[in-house]
Amino acid sequence: MGRAAAPRRLADIGEWDQIADVVIVGFGGAGACAALEARSDGVDVLLLERMSGGGGTTALSTGQIYLGGGTGVQRACGFEDSTEDMFRYLMASCGPGVDEGKIRAFCDGCLEHFDWLVGHGMPFKESYYGEGSYTPTDDCLSYSGSELCHAYRDLARPAPRGHTVQQDGIEAGGQLMRSLIAAVEKSGARIQTDTLVESLVVDDERRVVGVVAKVDQREQRIGARGGIVLCAGGFINNKAMVERYAPLLRKCKFRAASDGDDGRGIRMGMGVGGAAIRMDVGCIVLPFTVPKKLVKGIFVNRQGQRFIDESLYQTVVGEAALLHENGEVFLIVDNEIFERPFPPTDLVAVEDTIEDLEKSMKLPDGSLQHTVAYYNEHAARAEDPLFHKQADCLQPLVKPPFAALDYTTDAALYTVFTMGGLHTTPSGQVLSADGEPIAGLYAAGRTTSGIAAQGYSSGLSIADATFFGRRAGASAARAQPR
Amino acid sequence: MGRAAAPRRLADIGEWDQIADVVIVGFGGAGACAALEARSDGVDVLLLERMSGGGGTTALSTGQIYLGGGTGVQRACGFEDSTEDMFRYLMASCGPGVDEGKIRAFCDGCLEHFDWLVGHGMPFKESYYGEGSYTPTDDCLSYSGSELCHAYRDLARPAPRGHTVQQDGIEAGGQLMRSLIAAVEKSGARIQTDTLVESLVVDDERRVVGVVAKVDQREQRIGARGGIVLCAGGFINNKAMVERYAPLLRKCKFRAASDGDDGRGIRMGMGVGGAAIRMDVGCIVLPFTVPKKLVKGIFVNRQGQRFIDESLYQTVVGEAALLHENGEVFLIVDNEIFERPFPPTDLVAVEDTIEDLEKSMKLPDGSLQHTVAYYNEHAARAEDPLFHKQADCLQPLVKPPFAALDYTTDAALYTVFTMGGLHTTPSGQVLSADGEPIAGLYAAGRTTSGIAAQGYSSGLSIADATFFGRRAGASAARAQPR
Numbered sequence: 001m002g003r004a005a006a007p008r009r010l011a012d013i014g015e016w017d018q019i020a021d022v023v024i025v026g027f028g029g030a031g032a033c034a035a036l037e038a039r040s041d042g043v044d045v046l047l048l049e050r051m052s053g054g055g056g057t058t059a060l061s062t063g064q065i066y067l068g069g070g071t072g073v074q075r076a077c078g079f080e081d082s083t084e085d086m087f088r089y090l091m092a093s094c095g096p097g098v099d100e101g102k103i104r105a106f107c108d109g110c111l112e113h114f115d116w117l118v119g120h121g122m123p124f125k126e127s128y129y130g131e132g133s134y135t136p137t138d139d140c141l142s143y144s145g146s147e148l149c150h151a152y153r154d155l156a157r158p159a160p161r162g163h164t165v166q167q168d169g170i171e172a173g174g175q176l177m178r179s180l181i182a183a184v185e186k187s188g189a190r191i192q193t194d195t196l197v198e199s200l201v202v203d204d205e206r207r208v209v210g211v212v213a214k215v216d217q218r219e220q221r222i223g224a225r226g227g228i229v230l231c232a233g234g235f236i237n238n239k240a241m242v243e244r245y246a247p248l249l250r251k252c253k254f255r256a257a258s259d260g261d262d263g264r265g266i267r268m269g270m271g272v273g274g275a276a277i278r279m280d281v282g283c284i285v286l287p288f289t290v291p292k293k294l295v296k297g298i299f300v301n302r303q304g305q306r307f308i309d310e311s312l313y314q315t316v317v318g319e320a321a322l323l324h325e326n327g328e329v330f331l332i333v334d335n336e337i338f339e340r341p342f343p344p345t346d347l348v349a350v351e352d353t354i355e356d357l358e359k360s361m362k363l364p365d366g367s368l369q370h371t372v373a374y375y376n377e378h379a380a381r382a383e384d385p386l387f388h389k390q391a392d393c394l395q396p397l398v399k400p401p402f403a404a405l406d407y408t409t410d411a412a413l414y415t416v417f418t419m420g421g422l423h424t425t426p427s428g429q430v431l432s433a434d435g436e437p438i439a440g441l442y443a444a445g446r447t448t449s450g451i452a453a454q455g456y457s458s459g460l461s462i463a464d465a466t467f468f469g470r471r472a473g474a475s476a477a478r479a480q481p482r
Numbered sequence: 483m484g485r486a487a488a489p490r491r492l493a494d495i496g497e498w499d500q501i502a503d504v505v506i507v508g509f510g511g512a513g514a515c516a517a518l519e520a521r522s523d524g525v526d527v528l529l530l531e532r533m534s535g536g537g538g539t540t541a542l543s544t545g546q547i548y549l550g551g552g553t554g555v556q557r558a559c560g561f562e563d564s565t566e567d568m569f570r571y572l573m574a575s576c577g578p579g580v581d582e583g584k585i586r587a588f589c590d591g592c593l594e595h596f597d598w599l600v601g602h603g604m605p606f607k608e609s610y611y612g613e614g615s616y617t618p619t620d621d622c623l624s625y626s627g628s629e630l631c632h633a634y635r636d637l638a639r640p641a642p643r644g645h646t647v648q649q650d651g652i653e654a655g656g657q658l659m660r661s662l663i664a665a666v667e668k669s670g671a672r673i674q675t676d677t678l679v680e681s682l683v684v685d686d687e688r689r690v691v692g693v694v695a696k697v698d699q700r701e702q703r704i705g706a707r708g709g710i711v712l713c714a715g716g717f718i719n720n721k722a723m724v725e726r727y728a729p730l731l732r733k734c735k736f737r738a739a740s741d742g743d744d745g746r747g748i749r750m751g752m753g754v755g756g757a758a759i760r761m762d763v764g765c766i767v768l769p770f771t772v773p774k775k776l777v778k779g780i781f782v783n784r785q786g787q788r789f790i791d792e793s794l795y796q797t798v799v800g801e802a803a804l805l806h807e808n809g810e811v812f813l814i815v816d817n818e819i820f821e822r823p824f825p826p827t828d829l830v831a832v833e834d835t836i837e838d839l840e841k842s843m844k845l846p847d848g849s850l851q852h853t854v855a856y857y858n859e860h861a862a863r864a865e866d867p868l869f870h871k872q873a874d875c876l877q878p879l880v881k882p883p884f885a886a887l888d889y890t891t892d893a894a895l896y897t898v899f900t901m902g903g904l905h906t907t908p909s910g911q912v913l914s915a916d917g918e919p920i921a922g923l924y925a926a927g928r929t930t931s932g933i934a935a936q937g938y939s940s941g942l943s944i945a946d947a948t949f950f951g952r953r954a955g956a957s958a959a960r961a962q963p964r
Contacts, residue, residue, distance in 0.1 A: 305868075432488065
């Protein structure tokens with residue numbers, strides 16, 4: 001993965017090959033927004049990207065941004081929302097260990113941020129998609145979290161807050177980044193691709209004052225008058241780091257990240273004394289909700305027991321399945337609700353009775369029979385005394401044949417990226433283990449621990465990247481020049 | 483908690499007030515053993531302790547050390563054990579994310595280490611205690627992990643490996659430290675107490691070359707020719723750090739650590755680019771096994787379901803209860819097995835039938851009734867198809883009245899300390915985020931992530947402290963002097 005942690009000394013650097021007010025490392029969603037905001041302050045911005053063009057992990061994403069409080073799209077689609085409802089939902093769902101300062105800042109600034117994104121060319125259709133979190137159509141708004149679930153619906157008035165950029169297909173991240181890249185190009189920020197930043201440069205007072213990059217096999221020494229902003233993604237593609245910090249995440253089949261997510265930004269920050277926090281946390285998606293009626297099935301573990309409200313968001317189900325059940329879970333369905341899931345997974349067994357299904361699955365005698373009987377008895381009355389699953393997802397499983405879908409980590413497409421990273425203030429300053437700013441160093445996006453310290457609703461990562469990317473860029477632009 | 487992370491520059495230090503070959507920060511179990519081993523190499527050792535005497539968290543402990551492979555005590559008590567059985571057990575139980583290098587080194591060196599401890603005055607009685615992990619008597623050997631449980635017993639031949647230093651009462655850590663302190667005093671190591679190390683000192687090549695300490699309100703600058711060894715404990719008594727890295731641990735009532743466990747050693751290491759890993763992990767003890775027959779009860783969660791083999795070690799049960807069940811669990815007992823637990827906890831309800839108990843506990847209708855009926859049916863045949871609890875802990879719960887003991891975090895004495903810390907090699911060198919040594923810096927004990935990356939058997943922390951403390955001390959002693 002290459003070294004990144006050890007900084008270089010300014011005294012050993014000699015002359016800078018080039019210099020800018022703000023140097024941004026990584027041209028994904030966070031880096032683009034940092035550049036735009038820094039440029040709006042009129043400073044000289046240099047954006048460095050290791051690949052041959054901007055995009056990063058944001059470009060590979062579904063292009064969904066978690067936004068609320070009453071955005072134009074929410075209002076046009078007839079959904080009421082408020083800053084405080086969003087705040088309460090995020091505070092309750094993004095923990096344990098939420099960063100209240102970040103959630104407060106994000107909620108308070110969310111409407112302005114939506115308008116800013118629109119103003120920078122982000123296309124949002126004024127339409128609602130009710131079939132799931134990810135929109136295969138060009139629609140915008142969808143529920144992308146657990147807002148409607150028992151655990152949250154009485155704490156905060158539910159509203160759909162997933163805002164997907166307008167583009168057909170579930171990979172709208174490309175369109176999102178095309179918009180941002182066009183805006184950055186127009187902004188006058190200097191963009192330098194094929195530039196792998198290899199280390200930070202610190203002066204004798206431990207202030208971060210530049211970077212050393214590899215360009216065409218040669219070192220380039222780049223100074224920053226104001227600050228460096230690390231927007232270099234997470235670390236899910238660095239096996240050694242995942243093993244060291246979050247070993248269970250390695251069981252997930254699909255890493256939702258660009259190759260560049262090798263933890264380089266985090267390691268550079270750590271090398272100058274930045275604290276990396278919540279490095280155990282991942283966003284773990286267990287994709288079982290397409291087609292939507294599969295949510296009427298029930299998840300069971302190796303004991304044939306249910307363990308969760310299946311109507312909770314697929315990241316919450318994924319976290320419980322992987323971390324609490326060691327990734328050994330099965331979705332039980334009957335013929336009424338069965339359809340081939342997308343993404344596909346295996347059928348463990350199909351049988352005419354639950355008793356036979358239990359046997360085929362080698363579950364303890366009687367365990368699944370009890371679980372299904374208990375569930376059915378209450379589901380018939382639209383009740384779920386164990387987990388309070390949403391009423392419209394409750395339906396007795398009575399029509400044979402019955403099947404068990406394999407949602408173990410060996411079979412299913414558990415999708416993962418890392419959520420831990422550098423500890424930053426809401427304004428983007430990187431903090432030390434004592435909680436004090438590292439002079440000259442800023443960060444945003446998945447290089448940091450963000451809005452969702454743990455529990456994840458879709459769209460929060462691009463919200464982090466774009467919202468706090470802007471703030472980090474602005475802070476670096478306004479930093480006292482050396 | 484005071485600052486510790488930012489290092490001082492050698493160039494700003496001027497003259498050292500004193501200098502030694504090896505400077506050790508913290509005089510608990512790890513620091514003592516580091517000092518002894520460094521002294522055995524004939525170098526000049528200075529041991530710094532913030533309190534007025536040695537002891538640290540080790541002195542507050544049960545004085546139990548996890549040792550095996552066929553120690554003198556194991557053999558005298560008639561237990562067979564082998565290095566490979568211990569290795570297999572630790573590899574299987576100390577994960578996920580085990581550090582195989584540390585476990586290999588520890589197992590290979592364990593018999594020598596036992597003899598070394600005896601040689602340094604550690605009293606071990608050649609006796610076995612069969613009533614539990616902690617010995618209220620002056621006995622030595624006990625099962626202090628999950629060796630006999632279904633999950634491990636076929637992987638590795640079980641043997642008791644908890645070796646408690648001879649002293650009446652469950653707090654034998656005092657005796658353990660008295661032995662070590664006497665040995666250190668005899669060794670010729672210089673001991674300086676009432677000395678709070680406030681920061682590391684680095685030279686222009688980022689080598690750690692000394693510390694700055696506060697003594698009598700004045701700064702003392704202390705140089706190290708060979709290396710610095712951080713043996714300053716964990717961070718459970720630093721609220722901000724626990725909130726930042728391991729927020730669920732804050733729910734535990736009792737922090738098993740000295741006041742000095744404020745993460746200072748870890749923060750100093752991070753400040754010079756050392757990587758702190760597995761910072762989310764805690765040793766979480768749910769003390770429900772005294773008197774021993776309470777293990778014949780069954781734990782249920784808010785759904786009235788069992789969730790674990792109750793005969794697993796109390797740290798494994800504690801981890802599942804806190805991390806998977808949010809600390810909301812109850813122990814169901816009947817009149818046959820009930821006794822007042824030690825430490826005490828509340829009774830949620832006592833009823834003549836399980837149905838009434840279920841109602842009093844406000845569990846979902848029928849849930850506890852099914853759980854107990856299913857358990858009883860199989861326990862009568864010495865079977866536990868759900869979790870494979872040890873046969874001698876299986877007994878139908880049939881004699882009224884029935885009770886639920888409150889093992890929620892609000893009521894019970896969940897006992898906790900942190901397991902994450904600096905990433906070190908088996909020889910004690912502190913590693914950067916790239917996995918490269920930080921020159922001049924060593925660490926051991928709970929300042930590091932150790933033998934148990936996660937799953938914990940009692941005695942592993944003092945094993946870590948003493949075994950890897952020795953190695954860190956030896957490495958620092960043999961480091962090329964500057």
